[in-house]
Amino acid sequence: MSEHPRQRLGHDEACERILDAAAHVFNQRGRAMTVEEIATRAGYSTSALYKHFANRDDIFCSLWRRVRARFSEVLHQPLPERLPFKERLRWLLHNLADFAEEERELYLAGIVNAPMSPAAGQIDDEIRALYATHQQVLRALMAEGIAEGALRPGDPLDYALALGGTLHSLTLHWAFEGPFALKPAIDRALDLFLQGAGAR
Secondary structure, X not given: OOOOOOXXXXXXXXXXXXXXXXXXXXHHHHHXXXXXXXXXXXXXXXXXHOOOOOOHHHHHHHHHHHHHHHHHHHHOOOOOOOOOHHHHHHHHHHHHHHHHHHOHHHHHXXXXXXXXXOOOOOOXXXXXXXXXXXXXXXXXXXXXXXXXXXXXXXXXXXXXXXXHHHHHHXXXXXXXXXXXXXXXXXXXXXXXXXXXXXXX
């Protein structure tokens, strides 16, 4: 039975509802999910769903784009300038935690359950560009930490990769063993990172 009552929605609202449903179904069924399952979850007939998406692959691509856009939106929020480096970093990571907790199905579908990247040399240009902009944000923040004396001198990329790996592991742990409150876990991981990378 559908979770949503049938009602007339504009195209954008209908697409949002369908993609929410697709995220939920994908987390349950993976790539075995069908358009019929997505339509049922969204409260639409299959024919009504096809008015908004061409096919299942179109839904997949739109779902990944939505996750990337949402993730980028969070990551590229202007950082508070008056906070010291450690608090700016904590502020950013807490915003990412809010995204994960408030939009769990979407986050799991796009970050945790997303298909593995293709072989080297075949990575989609959109994904490559997104990775580059995300790394740029973290590297710039790490460079500020070094300049402020909060981090030991070094390559900002090394710090960005070290923290990124820690956060990826924490995200998987949250997905498989949770849900649990992410912010306290992030704070503990961040404290360990700063103990190792922090200036003496």
